[in-house]
Amino acid sequence: MLVNDVVLEPKPEEFIQLDHVLIGPPGIYLIETKAWEGAFTGYKDNWRRKEGGSWVRCEGAS
Numbered sequence: 001m002l003v004n005d006v007v008l009e010p011k012p013e014e015f016i017q018l019d020h021v022l023i024g025p026p027g028i029y030l031i032e033t034k035a036w037e038g039a040f041t042g043y044k045d046n047w048r049r050k051e052g053g054s055w056v057r058c059e060g061a062s
Helices: none
Strands: 002-011 014-024 027-031 040-043 046-051 054-057
Touching: none
Parallel strands: none
Antiparallel strands: 002 014, 014 027, 040 046, 046 054
8 A cells, every 4th residue: 555645643743744654464654755856866864966977966865
């Protein structure tokens, strides 16, 4: 089952929004969608973007 644009209230008057929640036999997955231009690559917590002919680490990526 896929549910899009889910809003939760973990504490009173504190809201969070999840882009996609995927529920299936292997478990529950929370999926965040971003709209980026250009070439990106990611492996685990290592995200890089293409700048000219070089791959540069994305700042703020965790």
